[in-house]
Amino acid sequence: MEQRDSIVESRSFDHVPETERHGTIRSQVQFWFMVNATLITLFTGAVGPAMGLGLTWTLLAVIVGSIFGTLFQAFHGAQGPHMGLPQMIQSRVQFGSKGAVLPLAAVTIVQLGFAIFFIQTASSSLAAITVDQTAVFDIVIGASAVVLAIVGYSLLLRVEKVASYITLVNLVLLxxxxxxxxPIGALLGNSAFVPIAFLAQFGASAMYQIAIAPMVSDYTRYLPFRTSGRAVSAAVFGGTLLSAVWLEALGAALALADPQGADLISGIRDMGDRFGFGLGTVSMAVAVMSCLITCSLSFYSGSVSLLSAFEAFRPLKSTGAVRAIALAAAGIVVITATLSLPADFLPVFNAFLSILGYFLIPWTAVNLTDYYLVRRGVYSITDIMKSDGGIYGRWGMPGMISYAIGFIAMIPFLSSAIYTGPIATALGGADISFVVGLAVASGSYLLIMRGRDFSAEFEAVRAAPLNTLGHPQTSTPVPAEPMEGNIPA
Known part of the structure; x- marks a missing residue:
């Protein structure tokens, strides 16, 4: 068993026993604040202004859209301490051990893909205040992020805590x-309202938050089992919402103040330089730090999803060495791609990642619907960890069918550089596919699971050595009664 004071984390896709649980609600607020506290977030706030939306309406769309999207990632937060499992392997309940491979693969590619952008942003920020050695910076930053991810959760938590204070001060000064x-007064006086632009900004802000959902339990699973689910969800919600809205608001103001400006990150640096006190240079240094940390989170969650998918086909014991090998391999691929991709290819690559992100919308709907409305948190951890899926099987047809229906329903509403559906075209390019996917996938799953008899399954859950009915880290069956409200009528 891994000890709390060990240097390198051995856990990846497996269950975290109570003896290794630690952390507080406050630390989670700081952690999730940092997840969105990168300058990349600025670009999400510029979607509405690019389509003619005034600052006041843009801020409203940012706030409402961010709240909507953050609710879904926050609901995932409560699953972590209750189940002690990373986020995506929990999908085996709804999709089966092999059926869950599709969303697992999408998450792996998206997380490692975004690592490329974090490395590039960090390198560009560093080059802006030092010398232009971008290739060297790419290698050093990428390798540093991999090392941080290999050491694991405890170090990431400590680093995020310190970084949150530095970043908060920097955001206040910015x-x-x-x-x-x-000219904030004049910008706020711009009340231009373009319905399509408002809808597009709402969708961009919501999607930006929903995209975090597949990684939430990766980091909340280390909290003690008895930690309040409401408190965890509130910590995730408050932390990510604050940094997202704050940076998107700055991005919107910069975009409207300089409509011809091509790079919002350069805009931040220039604004800081004009203000004085070396704020532009300091902000770039902080950007390097925040992108490096968030890149390591992408590596961490990407490797967890990769190993979860691999383990469904070949039983694999989670060890520090296995984690290190997976992360080193991912690091080599990502750093090589970062050095190889031409600048003009990046927009296409970003669009490709966005398309993959669409695959995660029906997943989050099915996963949350099962957890909160169908099985209500009553799961056998022992069976989830079996390569054959145990009582949940290899192929979970209700989840897979609901997922497929939800994704197909989204297609006419998709809007990206690669493909724009007919309804999205009629809406001027505004993307509301996530609303359709969430509603249709969730409704389909509820309809398919309606009236299903769970009595035999729940008896198997009670008998499982590890389950969510009591204290899920004993080596003997838990005779305790289920948590109130957990078993559906």
């Missing part, structure tokens, strides 16, 4: 600079 340098 906000003061924006008020002093940008």
């Amino acid at each position: 906000t003061v600079a924006a008020a002093a340098v940008l």
